Amino acid sequence: MQCLIKEDLNQTGLTLKTNYGEPVVGINDVKIKVLNASVCGTDKSIFLSNTNQGIREEMLRYTTNKNEYKPIVIGHEFCGIVEEIGAGVNKENFASLVPQIERGDYVTAEMHLNCGSCNLCASGQAHICTHVLVKGVHLDGCFADKVVVPHQNIIMLGKGGHTKLVPPKIGSMLDAFGNAVHCVSKVNLAGKTVAVLGLGPLGLMTIILAKQFGASRIYATETTDIDRRFALANEFGASHCFDVSKGTNEFYQTVLKQERKSMGVDCVFEMSGSPYAYNDAFNVVCNGGKVILLGISRAPLQNFDIAKNIIWKGVNVEGIFGRVMYSTWTLMLNLLESSGDTIIPKLEKILSSKTYTLSEYNEAFDKLVTGAEMKLTFSLN
Numbered sequence: 001m002q003c004l005i006k007e008d009l010n011q012t013g014l015t016l017k018t019n020y021g022e023p024v025v026g027i028n029d030v031k032i033k034v035l036n037a038s039v040c041g042t043d044k045s046i047f048l049s050n051t052n053q054g055i056r057e058e059m060l061r062y063t064t065n066k067n068e069y070k071p072i073v074i075g076h077e078f079c080g081i082v083e084e085i086g087a088g089v090n091k092e093n094f095a096s097l098v099p100q101i102e103r104g105d106y107v108t109a110e111m112h113l114n115c116g117s118c119n120l121c122a123s124g125q126a127h128i129c130t131h132v133l134v135k136g137v138h139l140d141g142c143f144a145d146k147v148v149v150p151h152q153n154i155i156m157l158g159k160g161g162h163t164k165l166v167p168p169k170i171g172s173m174l175d176a177f178g179n180a181v182h183c184v185s186k187v188n189l190a191g192k193t194v195a196v197l198g199l200g201p202l203g204l205m206t207i208i209l210a211k212q213f214g215a216s217r218i219y220a221t222e223t224t225d226i227d228r229r230f231a232l233a234n235e236f237g238a239s240h241c242f243d244v245s246k247g248t249n250e251f252y253q254t255v256l257k258q259e260r261k262s263m264g265v266d267c268v269f270e271m272s273g274s275p276y277a278y279n280d281a282f283n284v285v286c287n288g289g290k291v292i293l294l295g296i297s298r299a300p301l302q303n304f305d306i307a308k309n310i311i312w313k314g315v316n317v318e319g320i321f322g323r324v325m326y327s328t329w330t331l332m333l334n335l336l337e338s339s340g341d342t343i344i345p346k347l348e349k350i351l352s353s354k355t356y357t358l359s360e361y362n363e364a365f366d367k368l369v370t371g372a373e374m375k376l377t378f379s380l381n
């Protein structure tokens with residue numbers, strides 16, 4: 001089969017294989033023929049692994065000998081059609097409660113594989129299981145014609161292959177959208193004031209959701225690709241956008257003026273990972289407000305004043321990783337179903353207009369690395 005692998009962590013780039021062996025279906029696995037697969041920031045870091053110590057260390061975590069990297073197929077955001085089902089799969093399901101997985105079903109998957117036996121897994125917190133392995137980071141992923149996933153990680157999108165509710169381009173980015181859904185599910189946003197820091201795909205998705213959940217004023221910040229991102233943010237419901245590459249004064253002053261009764265916004269979503277954004281987050285959140293952290297900073301924070309920023313303000317800080325397994329997925333699918341055509345057309349605007357083939361991977365990654373596109377999808381099969 002055709003696939004994209006990461007051959008050498010010390011080199012930029014990926015390798016296209018055209019005669020790679022198909023993945024083997026274990027007794028509890030499902031094999032899926034991939035329709036679309038989307039590229040995210042993690043894939044971009046893997047592409048640039050020679051300059052990113054963090055991702056190199058992460059990809060070596062699962063190897064038995066830490067210096068001996070075994071090449072893997074990368075990619076973890078996809079959707080496709082069920083092609084083969086392990087012998088043990090439907091037998092151990094409670095057939096009356098869980099729909100059987102059948103050949104031809106249209107599915108996506110949670111690509112975080114939890115251990116299933118630790119205290120976190122046993123208490124509904126499998127998404128932060130300390131033994132979690134990610135397909136496409138530690139194990140073979142989905143930038144391939146076929147991918148194999150444990151049956152419990154399968155998310156049904158359409159029985160019999162129906163793609164009406166979620167078109168495949170969108171089906172392949174639900175992993176990312178799920179991160180944003182997880183973030184907004186932590187707060188009751190009805191009537192609340194919000195700041196979204198960073199207008200990459202996840203920041204923009206957060207604005208779509210904040211609006212959907214009834215947030216009142218939505219402030220947004222970004223430093224690059226301003227015209228396009230601000231236009232999308234405004235269209236999705238942001239009330240004020242600030243280019244903070246030119247300084248934060250206007251941002252802080254506007255929030256203070258608009259929100260003078262509470263002296264800040266009720267909730268900040270930090271989606272950028274920029275070290276500067278943490279100052280912004282705690283400067284604009286009101287006392288007693290909430291800061292949701294999703295962006296991943298490249299380096300530890302220096303000189304961060306916890307007393308001033310968190311304790312004396314009584315701020316509630318929450319870190320978000322992945323999607324709650326599986327309540328975030330249920331919430332997300334219910335939302336897509338009930339929102340009619342309000343969410344999906346907006347998500348489509350975040351994606352590049354061009355859909356790439358796997359063999360165009362260099363062009364695709366170049367578009368992400370240079371910032372010409374912020375999210376794109378491969379079309380396979």
Ligand SMILES: [Zn+2]
Nearest residue numbers: 040041042077
């Ligand atoms: Zn991702």
Ligand SMILES: [Zn+2]
Nearest residue numbers: 115118121129
């Ligand atoms: Zn576990």
